[in-house]
Amino acid sequence: MKRRLLWKVCGIVATGGLALVISTSLLEKWAERQMSVIAPHHQRTLADWGATAEALYRAGDDAALAAWLEALQAQENTWAAVVTSSVTPVAGGTLSAQFEEGYRLGRLIEWPIHLYFPDNPIMDITFAGGHRHFLITLPQRMRPGSHLKSVIWLVNGLIPLLTLLAIGWLLYRHISGPLRYLQDATTAIAEGQPHANRNLPPRHDELGELMLRFDGMASKTQATITAQRQLLADLSHEIRAPLTRLSLAIEQMKAGATSPASLARLEQESQQMRQLVNDALTLAWLTHETPAVGNDTFDLIDLLDALLDDVRFEYPDHRWCVSLPESALLMHSNQRALGQALENLLRNACHYSSAPHEVAKPPTVTLTLSAGPHSYQLTLRDNGPGVEASQLPHVFTPFYRTAEARQSRPEGTGLGLALALRHIQAVQGGISTRNHPHGGLEHVITLPKNAAQPHVAFSSRRQL
Structure with missing residues (x-):
């Protein structure tokens, strides 16, 4: 609702x-x-007056009764009298016992008073026998409901x-x-403090939805801030070494020791720093923004053929085991982003394959593509030493490089696989990585045929 x-x-x-x-x-x-209701003590007073009137009446002293009534009326500023009542039916009718028992000339003292009437009611205290009555207009002081x-x-x-x-x-x-x-x-x-999610009872209304959305926004903001701080710290650490080497090269040039090798080294270090900064900026944008899915429609096989031509030219001693279908159409994707991701993965596989001098184990890269109902699965495997199991979950972490990678590729930045992951995620794809049982590192990339309408959620986590 x-x-x-x-x-x-x-x-x-x-x-x-x-x-x-x-x-x-x-x-x-x-x-x-x-x-x-008349107050109980006033009811007792009225009852006492009725008993006094009945006693004087039965004593037959009319003068005393008249004097008492006159004094009572003067005292209470009201009207009072003793009367007789005789109801005689006509035309042969009779009086019922209920009528004779309940017939009154005024109100009983126990009855409630109609407070909305301005006149005080006449109270009736009936004598024994039922035909003699002491009637009195309720004195004003006894009228209930004053408040x-x-x-x-x-x-x-x-x-x-x-x-x-x-x-x-x-x-x-x-x-x-x-x-x-x-x-x-x-x-x-x-205030820059972490936002702690309280365990509040779930609410199924607009405010509950607002809290959930705010928690999501706050978590994303905190993650962004944390990632930016980490990225800045990592970038500062990675850029320190090239800056040091640049400073040394400049000092040598100032001392007059200028040589082609020094200039080449200077150019190499500046290019490495430029590449590091560009990759870091690209990674930051892909990490903290949600890139819109592209609107490119292209054949994945054509893209792979172009990339394979480049890497085969750069690595002529590698052996290639490629199994691709004739065509693999991708819709609503991004050819540039996917091309950069696959190029990084291909170059990485080529670099970490076996060294060319190992005749018994020539460097080999295997690339296969299979089609599913709604996606393509691209498998890329090298025959290198792989990655230690403890380091495998970190291969897509920005600036992370194993000890072997730092020795074999000191010019690397540790951003290639991280960028590849973000580019694949940008086209709604996923990637999982493992050490192949027969050796080497294997990447399995899943790409939706239509990125605008993905039918399955692809995992981007690294798997052992």
Whole structure:
């Protein structure tokens, strides 16, 4: 369901509103019912007045009863009287027991009072026998509900306020958690501190998606910063040696020891530094950016034939075992990026094959290509010594070179395989590397036939 946060907020507001209406209505009715009953001590006073009136009436002293009623009316500023009631049915009718038992001329003292009527009710204290009654208009001092308006205002004001505060608190708790998390994370990133992902409960709404996207962005940013620092440190380390040699060559030239060999060495060192800087910049761009897949459509076999012609010219003593189909069409790829990656891999395989003087084991490079439903698999193998198992996971690490590589190719930068990996990833491909059981290093490159719509996820990790 989309817009889950909207529905959550609407649910909280609707539930709170419904609870507000129900609670206010029930509490108001309860307060009105509790406040509309005459106080118990006033009920006892009314009952005592009724007992006094009944006693005077049964004593037959009408003068005393009249004097008492007059005094009571003056005292309470109300009306009071003792009356008789006689209901006679006509046309042969009869009175039911329920009527005779419940017939009253006024309200019983236990009954609630209608507080919304301005006039006080007439109270009825019935004498024994049911036909004599002491009637009195309820004195104002005994009228209940004197604080009803305050209570109603309190119920209609305080309860909604508390309910709205509760709704606001719930909304704040629901929203402030992710916002506080983002605030702490952005503060940590701004201060250069690592962003620690908290184990917050999963949220299936827009804020939860925002947190996940932010964590991904923060992780990528941290990885980029770390990689840039590492790249700068590695580049500084690698460039120190060529700079030292350049300084020595310049000093020799200043001393007058200029020779063609010195100039050649100077040119070689400057070219090596230029190549190192160019490769480092290219690697940084490929690592920290997401290059768009190219729109080239070309035959992989034509590209491989052109690359093989170049490396065969440079390594004429190598033997080649090549098995390629007549055609291998690639769509929405990048011929330049793929060509640079394959050229690096081919040159690397040629260099680390057996030395030419080993007649029993001539340098041999094997290249095969097979087609799958949605991809091509290119296998490149040399017959060199391979790589130690402990060093194999690092062959694609920038600036990483084994001890043998540093001895055999001191001019190398350790960026060739790293660039090859990034170029292959840029065309949605993958590469895995292992030591072949029969010797040599083997690369297996997987390339999608249509890079714009890859059907499988290709692994780019190094495998033993």
